Amino acid sequence: MNYKIFLGVLLAFAIASCSPSSQENEKHDEHEEIKFQYTAYSNDFELFAEADAFIVGEKANVLSHFSILPDFKAVEKGKITITLSVSGKETKQTLSDPTRKGIYSFDIQPETQGKGQLTFEITNDYGTFEVIVPEVTVFANDEEAHEASEKVVVSKTNTTVFTKEQSWKIDFATVLPTSETFGQVIKTTALVQSAQGNELVISAKTNGIVLFNSGLVLEGRDVSAGQSLFTISGSNFADNNIAVKFTEAKSNYEKANADYERAKELAKDKIVSEKDLLAAKNQFDNTKAVYDNLSKNFNASGQTITSPQSGFIKQVLVKNGAYVEAGQPIAIVSQNKSLVLTAEVPSKYASVLANIKTANIRTINDNRSFSLEQLNGKVLSYGKAANSDNYLIPVTFQVENNGSFVSGNFVEIYLKSFSNNLALVIPTTSLLEEQGSFFVWVQVNPELFEKREVLIGGTDGINTEIKKGITANERVVSRGAMLIKLAQATGTLDAHSGHVH
Numbered sequence: 001m002n003y004k005i006f007l008g009v010l011l012a013f014a015i016a017s018c019s020p021s022s023q024e025n026e027k028h029d030e031h032e033e034i035k036f037q038y039t040a041y042s043n044d045f046e047l048f049a050e051a052d053a054f055i056v057g058e059k060a061n062v063l064s065h066f067s068i069l070p071d072f073k074a075v076e077k078g079k080i081t082i083t084l085s086v087s088g089k090e091t092k093q094t095l096s097d098p099t100r101k102g103i104y105s106f107d108i109q110p111e112t113q114g115k116g117q118l119t120f121e122i123t124n125d126y127g128t129f130e131v132i133v134p135e136v137t138v139f140a141n142d143e144e145a146h147e148a149s150e151k152v153v154v155s156k157t158n159t160t161v162f163t164k165e166q167s168w169k170i171d172f173a174t175v176l177p178t179s180e181t182f183g184q185v186i187k188t189t190a191l192v193q194s195a196q197g198n199e200l201v202i203s204a205k206t207n208g209i210v211l212f213n214s215g216l217v218l219e220g221r222d223v224s225a226g227q228s229l230f231t232i233s234g235s236n237f238a239d240n241n242i243a244v245k246f247t248e249a250k251s252n253y254e255k256a257n258a259d260y261e262r263a264k265e266l267a268k269d270k271i272v273s274e275k276d277l278l279a280a281k282n283q284f285d286n287t288k289a290v291y292d293n294l295s296k297n298f299n300a301s302g303q304t305i306t307s308p309q310s311g312f313i314k315q316v317l318v319k320n321g322a323y324v325e326a327g328q329p330i331a332i333v334s335q336n337k338s339l340v341l342t343a344e345v346p347s348k349y350a351s352v353l354a355n356i357k358t359a360n361i362r363t364i365n366d367n368r369s370f371s372l373e374q375l376n377g378k379v380l381s382y383g384k385a386a387n388s389d390n391y392l393i394p395v396t397f398q399v400e401n402n403g404s405f406v407s408g409n410f411v412e413i414y415l416k417s418f419s420n421n422l423a424l425v426i427p428t429t430s431l432l433e434e435q436g437s438f439f440v441w442v443q444v445n446p447e448l449f450e451k452r453e454v455l456i457g458g459t460d461g462i463n464t465e466i467k468k469g470i471t472a473n474e475r476v477v478s479r480g481a482m483l484i485k486l487a488q489a490t491g492t493l494d495a496h497s498g499h500v501h
Contacts, residue, residue: 034149037445038118038133044069047120047131048164048446053145054084054110054138062106064120065164065446066098066131074102074168078124082106086116086138102168110138159450160441160488167446172480174443177426177472178463183419184352185460188343190361190413192405195338195398199407200308202331204324208232208303212320219316223307223333230305230330253284253291260284311335314407339401340380343413344392353382355417359397360461362412363404369428369462375399414461424470425463427478431456432485441477441484442470449477449484 038049046067052060062082066075081094082104089112099105118133139145204210211231216223223229263280266272314334318324341361345353357379362369372378377399386393395415405411431454432439438456441449454469470476477484 034145036136036149036152037154038136039445040131040133041069042129042131044129045075045122045131046072046446047133049118049133053142053149054136055142055145056110056113056138056140059107059109062108062118064104064106065102066104066120066122067102067164067168067446070173072167072173074164075122075124076101078122080104080123081121082108083119083121084108084110084116084136084138085119086110086112086114102164113138113140154448155444155450157450158452159444159448160484161448162484162487163447166483166487167480170480170483172483173478174446174475175427175430175478176475177424177466177470179422179424179472180463181419181421182423182425182458182460182463182465183355183417183421185417185458186345186349186352186356186415187461188345188413188415189410190341190343190397192407192409192411193340193342194314194334194336194407195340198311198336198338199314199332199334201329202229202305202308202333204232204303204305204326204328204330206232206303207325208323210318210320210322210324210330217313217316217320217331219313222312223310225307225310227307228304229307229313232303232305232324249287249291253287256280256284256287305330307333309333309335334407336401336407339399339405339407341397341399341411341413343395343397343415344390345395345415347386347391347393350393352417353393353395356382356395356415357418358416360414360416361399362414362461364410364412366404368404370402370404371462372397372399375402412461414459416460423457423465424467424472425465426470426476428459428462428464430476430478430481431464432481440470441481443475443477451485451488 034053036051036053038051040047046069047064049062049064051062054060067073068075075098077097079094079096081092084091091108091110093106093108095104116136116138118136120131122129137148211233213228213230217229260280263272263277267277311333314332316331317329324330358372360369360371377397380396380398382395383393430440437453439451439453442452444450452469455467457465457467
């Protein structure tokens with residue numbers, strides 16, 4: 001070996017050997033890399049914390065991510081106190097505001113070795129809440145912490161990192177699968193119509209020309225009960241002229257009223273007999289009835305048509321200036337508050353229809369799903385037979401319109417029959433389909449997700465039965481699954497991206 005090179009290597013070795021506490025520094029660096037992760041849920045919050053090893057007498061950072069449930073959005077304000085309790089001794093720290101949106105960075109120094117718990121007390125405008133991590137360990141030294149960290153195995157098979165900062169920016173949620181009764185489901189379409197009593201037809205009460213009240217008669221326009229909409233005029237007709245009939249009835253009524261009043265005065269002095277007074281009264285009553293009937297619906301210019309109820313003009317059936325006959329429909333006014341959904345199913349399901357007590361409805365235009373209970377709905381009836389014109393059997397539901405349904409449109413409907421069979425179900429929005437197979441994202445921790453293939457059973461449009469692939473205690477992504485898939489495709493995400501350490 002070259003003498004100069006040998007001296008250089010020897011000098012480098014000597015420097016490394018004489019470097020103060022080189023082994024201790026290496027240990028310290030290893031200690032800095034030890035992180036323990038904690039996940040906990042309450043009814044109102046999700047906690048995901050990455051913490052340094054808790055070692056007696058050493059300061060540990062607890063980087064805590066808080067999400068508000070059920071929307072999984074970041075906590076933006078509020079005072080949070082962390083308490084580490086071990087053998088009756090407590091170490092606390094309070095932060096009045098987040099270090100960063102959704103993130104509170106605590107520094108605590110344990111005083112006692114052993115098993116304990118972490119408690120986070122959250123105080124905001126809505127009250128005081130607690131999130132508890134039931135079991136944490138405070139170690140006596142670095143070696144114990146290293147040994148414990150090596151025993152923690154986190155699955156990295158087919159996993160993708162998706163940080164809390166990313167999930168807070170999208171529509172995101174996770175859920176635990178539920179075990180519930182899941183019977184036969186019949187998927188079909190249903191026609192949406194206004195319920196009886198919510199939709200009224202306005203008809204002409206006389207022959208004549210329809211005149212629209214300016215600017216009021218427009219389809220979709222809101223109207224109030226008693227609001228004037230149309231006038232039907234027959235003043236230019238030679239025959240069956242309602243204006244002439246109205247004027248005649250008014251004149252007859254006024255003359256009969258005057259005759260009757262005069263007869264009553266004369267009868268007091270016995271100038272008019274009781275028979276003549278009775279005849280005058282009879283004439284007055286008859287003409288009054290005719291005049292009242294006409295004046296209620298007509299005036300000198302014709303018939304004034306008003307809205308029979310509050311709602312909106314669903315349809316105008318005639319044109320301005322058109323001739324109409326008595327009884328002819330002119331317009332439809334609808335309230336659209338209650339709706340009737342009529343679904344038709346093949347006759348092979350006839351034996352199941354008696355067991356259908358509920359349904360899920362999905363709008364076709366925006367893919368929103370609702371249960372019958374959410375819409376305060378009920379089953380009205382189901383057909384007992386098919387007819388020669390249509391071999392399908394109708395099933396009719398009534399629901400309250402929450403603004404998502406339009407009368408005359410179609411919706412997808414999942415008719416659900418009752419069953420005593422329990423099934424493991426997850427929201428249908430959790431599923432991703434790839435080449436005929438279905439997958440879900442299983443949460444390893446709130447920032448790490450495993451892509452898992454599942455075998456599905458039936459679906460009711462909101463929930464889907466899972467026959468194989470996950471267990472009841474594995475939390476799955478219910479909203480935002482597609483965006484995690486896109487994050488997996490990039491493959492460039494850092495597990496600590498955006499974190500404040």
